Amino acid sequence: MNKFKFLSVALLASVTVTQAQDLNQAKKEIDAEKYQNAKNTLKSIIKANPSEGEAFFLLGNVYLYQNVADSAKMTYQSGLSAKDYAHYNNIGLGQIDLNEGNVVAAKTKFAAAINEKRRKDFAEYIYVARAYMNADKPDYKAALTTLDFAKEKNGQEPQVLLAYGDAYYGDKNQNAAYSAYRNAFQADNSLIRAKMQLGVLLKGAKAYTEAVAAYQGVVDTNPTYGPVYRELAETYYYWGLNVPGRQEQYFKEALGYYEKYLQNTDYSLASRMRHADFLILTKDYKALEVEANKMKELDKVNPRILRYLGYSAYQNGNFDVAISSLQDFIGGGTNKVISLDHFYLGLSNIKKSIGADGVTVNATLFDKGIADVKKAVEMEESVTSDIGPVGVFLYEQKLYKQAAALLEIATTNPKSNGYLYDNYYLGNAIYFDNTKPGIVKDTVALKKADIAFGNVITASPDTQDVYLSRARTNSLLEDDKAMIMYYQQYIDIVTKKGEAELAKPSVKAKLIECYNTMAAGYANFDKPKAKEYFQKTLALDPANGYATQSLGILNK
Template identity: 35%
Template sequence: MKISKKAITLNVGLVLMGSAVFAQSLSDAKKAIDAEQYQKASSMLKSLTTSQASNGDNFYNLGLVYLKTGYIDSARVVFNKGVAADAKNASNYAGLGEADLLSNNPSSAKTNFDKALSVAPKDYKTYLSIGKAYLAQDKPGDVTSKPDFANAIANLTKADELDSKDKDAEVFIAIGDAYALQKKNSEALTPYFTVGSIDPTNRRAKTQVGKMYKESRAFAEGEKELQEVIAADANYGPAYRELGELYLQWSSFGTDKEKAAKGVEFYKKYLDLTDKSLESQLRYMQFLFYAKDFPALEQVASSIQVPANNQKAPIVSRLKGWSAYENKNYPQALTNMTEYFAKQKDTTQLLGFDYLYLGKAQLKAGQDSLALINITKAVQKDSANTDALAEVAKTFFDAKKYAKAAQIYDKVIAAGPNSKGVLYSYFYDGLAYYFEYASQYSAKKNPSKDLLVKADSSIAKVAQLAPETTDAYLYRARINNLLDDEKAPKGLAVPFFETFVQKVTEKPELVTANAKKLSEAYDNLGGYYFNTDKAKAKEYFDKSVAVYPTGTFAAAKLKELAAPAPKGKGK
């Protein structure tokens, strides 16, 4: 059959037109959203809202893209256009409700959800969009966001009932997400597995299964699931992200350098496959923080340009400050953290790490009082930060502000009685009270012996926790010397001096290093027995001279002991 050139031209035109329509289909736009290619999805949907202006789903999905990228006001504008363009489509009302929830306005959200239900009460998509809106409150980096699981599951269950033929995989993905976000992995698996039977090309459900394995620390199983996703679709970015995070966790946060490096490699692949949205870059920065790749984190954070009105802008300042401090760029860290606190108007979003890094940067700048305030807040947020508070206490201790140091060490001990550094906190707490007593005594301020009691209590704890800490016994001896009655001493210090001598002399390698301290102990023991047991006193003084020949006290006392007794009166 002969075909004319005109027919060929027409057919080619139809093919090209068909390709253009296919490239601009809502289905492809939704796939781009799922693959976290938000710029691509936005471009496609903007075109669709023009070419298919009466289809409310186009507006709804464009609004979702704006919500996912942090532009709530822009999303509202689009949802309202969707309502105007397609009054029978309930999804845009649900979208407005989701925007309300993200703006912490649940009453307005309920109004919009009710409007959605009034428009299409028997359409499963209405309940699906409302259920997903309740789940969307799970936002990385937002410490106050918490999905309303009860309302989410109620609406998603209703969507499942109305979608009686189980034709829409999105319903089961949403139900799986609702359980997975609650860490109810067993309940999440069934709906995720159902997705595969409805839509074998769907990658997200299987990626979520891999993610759940990762979160359960079943790393090998998670790796297998995610590698299968990548084998089926090498361009599905979210699978690379989850695989990167899996390798990082598998490496125990960077201790296994090979797996940690693989994690970074896969995360970079994820960014290359997506449009490097702000959301994905924020996640990448959090990834780099936990991977302890602080130079890369500071570089990425410093290169991101975020509009001032974007709600994610403060998070970028936060990560700039954290990384600058870890890279020892302390002045820059202080600048960044100060900027972050100025930008972050919602104080409920402040993390313990925020106060910690601000306080530590202030400490490096010599702003001790401000550092104390902020690091104390960091500890109140998370007791794991008590070591930083101990740093503040040590700064006051080094500045000989012993009363303040003791006060802070008390807080450190109370906040983390079982923390890794609590031994040092007890030790310096005791020293701070001891030196505060001594400084007041030297200034003739008649200090309270309660200071010594507190000092002794803290040093006693050191001896209990670490019995081989010889200085604990020496300081308890010194403290108890001061606690003893000057006029009628009871020898309160004697057992501690004796224990110190025993602990040091049973290890010959310690004797030379502690020669002067040993001499002090022997001198005190000799002095205690001087009037009651001169033979024992002489023994201790001889040991003092032997271990520390340049000492003067023992030598003088030995001369006294060697001198002839004074003659009796009248002889």
């Protein structure tokens, strides 16, 4: 009997050691972003020993990383019944509370978990801090305060230092983050993420050459560590955005590194989705459509795949697929809808509203599209930067009223990259829409055009043709004095540029327009001035019939 008891104890110890090894393996897989592998490992641990509460907690975390909140919640709740470390699962449930905006409930659960810890333990503090950092709306100050308690227990523990680095980085304290990451790696040189994060700091400082060199150091240490290739991809993406003339080259580099990321993680649906997100950033919509269809084969019901299909279908001109995919995604009820979802749905309806002849417009579809674009801008103002090209497309199709409706939304954001051009095209779209034969003049819209041209002048006073456009608009508004003033400002700008500018045939034709229209305006209240400006026209074009005829009338 005693021998049997001894063997039982020995067997139990062996199982405990094995489970600890498996948990460490799962933690390494999570760190390496091999989430499918980690899920398989953790499910095996739970199946073999349902009393292992930390396994439930880590599995719930993986579900949260993959944005599967329902599965995460069920896993945490199951983990509360485990014999060992069940209290960790309250931390996971607390993060879900944070995601739902219930901070009070989250803090209650965090406190309950911490109250269950043993005297010398500090892991609970790290996990709570990470819950604050990983929440949909991170609270880095709360994370740092929580980590101070862990520091009291063991301030030199590498995982504490790594968590400090992440919290300082999120709190935009780059110097403190650098020290924490450096110290974490020095304390444990197997902590490859800490070494990688030193490169992330350089990327954030736009020191792209140095960042790539830092990542190469990680690759040299561990060439199969997947996350470093994701960081290389993102670094080359930002590098391409910030270096004129290198975007195509660096985006190609970025996409190559993202493929290496997939190769060194697990090609799971979650990894593919991160890849799909990156393809959106780099605007590789052909590849996105291929990736979306591969993901659909893996999981036909995952709603995010509808988003990727919608985006890629829009960009590839398949508006029916885009509309049906995005309507299904937005209408899913529980899906986290972002501004781009409404944006692409809106643009798809706008593009579909244009008839095959390029002239007729389905007003119902167009108005529906405008409503979604407005909703997108309400959710995230920065999407206005991508409205302009569609507005210009409509403008070039001579669909001026529709172009103006879209460009008016684009110009609501003065910080938009295309603010100047969007205002210019908005003003011209309204102007040309009001010069169509038989049109009833819309003075309210023309006043908007005048304001739009004024915005261009304020931002770029040397843009000479905008003064012509503003003068023409005020001519339609029958404001002779404003019309004369803006034509004169055009004349002043081109005259200042010298004889070479004045000799250009296009400029000469515009000067004739200025003089003739100004003269016609002056004729209403200053006939000598009117004669003077018709004479200016004849000095440039002695055979100008309008000026000759008008002078004849004025001289009677």
